[in-house]
Amino acid sequence: MMDFEAGDLERVGFARLPGLADAEVLAGLRRAVRRLEELAAGRTASDEDFVLEAAGIGGWAAWQQEEAPLTGVLRSANRIHRHVPEFEELQGSLGLAHGPVAAAAGAAGTFLNSLLWAKPPVVGSAKPWHQDMAFAPPGFAAARHGIVTVWIALEAATTRNGCLEFLPCSHLAGLLPHAGDRERGPGQAPLRDAVEPHVADADLPRSHAPVAVPLEAGSAVLFDGHVLHRSAPNTTAAEPRTAVSFVYRVPLGARSPAVAAR
Known part of the structure; x- marks a missing residue:
């Protein structure tokens, strides 16, 4: 896997940042x-901030269908800084x-959110193709x-345990239609046969092949909110894939007119 330069955020939609977090920060x-795991340890149900993993159907679908998840086993967490x-x-x-955000986007970012992305061994579920701007x-x-x-990446993210994959240049296509179900709100009835929001295969751009981005612990990938990305399930026996993401708002005017106008 080659190292992408910061300028490639505009060109291909993502940029690799090797060794971003030193040993102390990591x-x-x-x-x-x-x-976070201690806060989730006794949980037996998911909510909008803590999604528990579920063997077979995945944490998101289990949450939407009110199926029993794995007690205390996190798949993801939202607003983790709170x-x-x-x-x-x-x-x-x-x-x-x-x-890195300012260097790649042309202007400093404003911190919006932080999330945990846990993919436990054996049961870590897949994430389908999607664009963050859809959410x-x-x-x-x-x-x-x-x-x-x-x-x-807080541990090595590999093609075996579900590293991120991107469709290069897909951010230039603008916001694509997302199929599937929206997350139900508090008090709403369970969704039968819930399907996680995703971009259907027929709507995926075909100009580039998917690119897997394996990362060593402490390395990172920076990406545009419109670039399509996904991750495979973690089918390893003992290789957790845990990551933290920080999300920033950036002004579109700081980028080239072609990108700003998409």
């Missing part, structure tokens, strides 16, 4: 993740908003701002 991120404030401190110490919060001014995410 240890801090792992400690913060352990605190649950464990150290996450926001650590992203600040990495200087992401004014460093922008209500009121997000998509005509003026874009999203840039920095996804940091």
